[in-house]
Amino acid sequence: MLLIADHSLHSHLYADDTHVYGWSPPSDTSMSQFIHDVARWTCCNRLQLNAQKTEFIWCAPARRHHYIPYGDVQVGHDSVNPVHSARNLGVYVDGAMTMRTHINHVLLSCYSALRQIRSIMPSLPSHTLKTLVTALVHSRLDYSNIVFAGLPAYDIQRLQSVLNTAVRLVAGSSRREHAISFLRDRHWLPVKQCIEYKLCMIVHRCLSRRLLLQLLELVLDLQHSR
Numbered sequence: 001m002l003l004i005a006d007h008s009l010h011s012h013l014y015a016d017d018t019h020v021y022g023w024s025p026p027s028d029t030s031m032s033q034f035i036h037d038v039a040r041w042t043c044c045n046r047l048q049l050n051a052q053k054t055e056f057i058w059c060a061p062a063r064r065h066h067y068i069p070y071g072d073v074q075v076g077h078d079s080v081n082p083v084h085s086a087r088n089l090g091v092y093v094d095g096a097m098t099m100r101t102h103i104n105h106v107l108l109s110c111y112s113a114l115r116q117i118r119s120i121m122p123s124l125p126s127h128t129l130k131t132l133v134t135a136l137v138h139s140r141l142d143y144s145n146i147v148f149a150g151l152p153a154y155d156i157q158r159l160q161s162v163l164n165t166a167v168r169l170v171a172g173s174s175r176r177e178h179a180i181s182f183l184r185d186r187h188w189l190p191v192k193q194c195i196e197y198k199l200c201m202i203v204h205r206c207l208s209r210r211l212l213l214q215l216l217e218l219v220l221d222l223q224h225s226r
Helices: 002-006 030-044 062-067 100-119 126-142 153-171 180-185 191-208 212-225
Strands: 010-014 017-021 073-075 078-080 085-088 091-094
Touching: 002 030, 030 073, 091 100, 100 126, 100 153, 126 153, 126 191, 153 180, 153 191
Parallel strands: none
Antiparallel strands: 010 017, 073 078, 085 091
């Protein structure tokens, strides 16, 4: 949208959702002006901006959180409170960019699935058990796992613990046994290596499809936002 570009902001559009992001000092009032212009544009084009479904989040390192204004944002005639985390295509982004909100959701869903699978294990053939664990646990750990790149080892280990529990369940082993041999036997990469593999795949696709310029633009945007 030209309106978004005129405010030196960027956008991602998916179906009927629009995500707008950019960088500015906390004291800058341009974001409020941008939201006002968007509300006016939608009104002029006979569209309705739904304030109840509008979320606004400030992202900054923890050491700079005290600079962030915590007042409401005016969206049309309604006020919207800044949120601590926002969901985008199943990924939760928190204001400090630690990804711990998303990690907590992943752990909750994975352990819940493992408990349900464990309750019906006596009735499952081994191949069905492996299929269920792959579909309900492994897939959730792999989904958008690139967002875990660069996180502290503590957070990666929390995710690895889920994978260890899952592979022990498939192997029928106890918690005392090391999971690394079971992962190797089933060709399951550890969480850290899965993230590195996904990064390598993205870079390879960018190079092979001549999308290097777009990748560089994304990196430059990230550096500018810091």
